[in-house]
Amino acid sequence: ASGQTPEAHTLQIAKLAEQHEARCLVVDPTSALLHAGASDFAIDALLGLLDKAKRAGTTVLLTASVSEGADPMQENSAVSISSIADTWMHLSYMAAAGERNRALTIVKSRGTGHSNQVRELVLSNHGISLVDVYTAGGAVLMGTMRRQREEQGRAEQTRLARLEEAQQNEVAFAIAETQTRIASLRVEEERKKAELRRLQESSRAGAALGAENLAVLRTLRGADRSSKAAIPTTVERPTRRRK
Numbered sequence: 001a002s003g004q005t006p007e008a009h010t011l012q013i014a015k016l017a018e019q020h021e022a023r024c025l026v027v028d029p030t031s032a033l034l035h036a037g038a039s040d041f042a043i044d045a046l047l048g049l050l051d052k053a054k055r056a057g058t059t060v061l062l063t064a065s066v067s068e069g070a071d072p073m074q075e076n077s078a079v080s081i082s083s084i085a086d087t088w089m090h091l092s093y094m095a096a097a098g099e100r101n102r103a104l105t106i107v108k109s110r111g112t113g114h115s116n117q118v119r120e121l122v123l124s125n126h127g128i129s130l131v132d133v134y135t136a137g138g139a140v141l142m143g144t145m146r147r148q149r150e151e152q153g154r155a156e157q158t159r160l161a162r163l164e165e166a167q168q169n170e171v172a173f174a175i176a177e178t179q180t181r182i183a184s185l186r187v188e189e190e191r192k193k194a195e196l197r198r199l200q201e202s203s204r205a206g207a208a209l210g211a212e213n214l215a216v217l218r219t220l221r222g223a224d225r226s227s228k229a230a231i232p233t234t235v236e237r238p239t240r241r242r243k
Helices: 006-019 030-036 039-056 143-220
Strands: 024-027 059-062 087-096 099-109 119-124 127-131
Touching: 006 024, 006 030, 006 039, 024 039, 030 039, 039 059, 099 143
Parallel strands: 024 059
Antiparallel strands: 087 099, 099 119, 119 127
């Protein structure tokens, strides 16, 4: 209620959180406490509220408005919220290509590892989501520019995939063609080997038949059984003397 001190505000909030056994407490915005008293009292009131919430195991989310264009790395806000927060997230708007997009950055998170990248925060009918970082030429793209670049990237990936598939098919066809030629050469080799075997068998059969025929002829002619050739003999006839 208006007119109450920061302590009264925070005590009322703590009482309501205890009554409802709240597991999460959101104070939006904490800068409103400035209208209820001095900033020092507002910080003390928030410290007291955070102390009660931690002892109760309640997660607290505090928001504070900052002037547009302020440097998020400057750890100050309307109520110096950075000095009492364990994790500080900075939500800003980035205007480019005729549209404004929300950007979320983690300025610090005590005792935990966290990303240092600027992420696009999207509010849609499906809820809140953080879009993966998309950079081009060292700049972070958001909104329509990001979607256009993503479409271009997907189209390029599709083109490269099709080109690679065509090259793979070409190599596979060449391999299949080579294997077909090799198989044909092997068939031709087997055919030539079979022909060579037939010629060799025919030659051996012809030689055996020739030897057998020669033996038969020798038998019919009464030739000696010896394998030696007959020695020719010369018969001398007496010469008549002329008177």
